[in-house]
Amino acid sequence: MGEKAKIAVTPAIQVGGSLFTPEQLATMAKIVGEDAVIEMTPFKQLYLEIPLERREVIVEELQRSGLEVYPAGFVTKSLIVCNFCKGAEEAGLETAKGINKAIAGIETPTPVKVGYAGCALGTSEPLLKDIGVVKMRDSFDIYVGGEAKGLKASLAKLLVSGLSEAQLVPVITNVIDFYKRNAKGKEVFSKFIERITLDQLKKIALG
Numbered sequence: 207m208g209e210k211a212k213i214a215v216t217p218a219i220q221v222g223g224s225l226f227t228p229e230q231l232a233t234m235a236k237i238v239g240e241d242a243v244i245e246m247t248p249f250k251q252l253y254l255e256i257p258l259e260r261r262e263v264i265v266e267e268l269q270r271s272g273l274e275v276y277p278a279g280f281v282t283k284s285l286i287v288c289n290f291c292k293g294a295e296e297a298g299l300e301t302a303k304g305i306n307k308a309i310a311g312i313e314t315p316t317p318v319k320v321g322y323a324g325c326a327l328g329t330s331e332p333l334l335k336d337i338g339v340v341k342m343r344d345s346f347d348i349y350v351g352g353e354a355k356g357l358k359a360s361l362a363k364l365l366v367s368g369l370s371e372a373q374l375v376p377v378i379t380n381v382i383d384f385y386k387r388n389a390k391g392k393e394v395f396s397k398f399i400e401r402i403t404l405d406q407l408k409k410i411a412l413g
């Protein structure tokens with residue numbers, strides 16, 4: 207058997223949540239074949255194992271069916287969003303898409319999860335993510351260092367509030383870049399935040 211590659215697949219960010227069409231599920235089933243398994247990850251991506259030499263063709267076929275394909279492993283995961291129940295505009299659907307485009311798939315020392323909630327009800331649990339974005343009426347707050355795993359699980363802390371939409375991507379990418387450059391080996395993001403302190407990170411984040 208030839209070499210395998212693992213890819214992460216998601217539906218597009220949309221009102222209603224992580225919705226797959228029957229055609230998309232059929233496309234995935236056809237691609238992986240009868241003997242394969244498809245893994246549902248805790249971060250709302252499906253992991254597919256595919257033959258390495260067919261990677262490009264398969265990715266194109268998945269994208270043609272409207273699916274998005276990202277690298278698996280030690281990267282920033284695609285944005286974990288809410289269902290936009292308050293509507294695309296009020297909950298900031300396009301903002302979320304813009305953040306996802308900027309951050310999904312960046313190589314990082316350990317996997318980084320970024321959450322987005324379209325209002326303060328936060329049903330996508332942004333405070334349990336490494337980085338959480340919460341849309342308040344006309345501005346955005348960013349939280350960092352949430353840890354959902356283990357017996358010492360903890361909530362993310364407020365890093366900056368009152369950001370405009372235009373500030374979001376620069377602030378989030380500054381935080382990710384800083385983590386990439388300064389993490390000690392495979393130091394997880396929440397531990398990294400504890401070590402460097404919120405005050406220091408705030409200065410870095412705002413450039």
Ligand code: SF4
Binds near residue numbers: 291293330
């Ligand atoms: S975070 Fe707010 S807008 Fe998003 S699904 Fe939950 S309640 Fe609706």
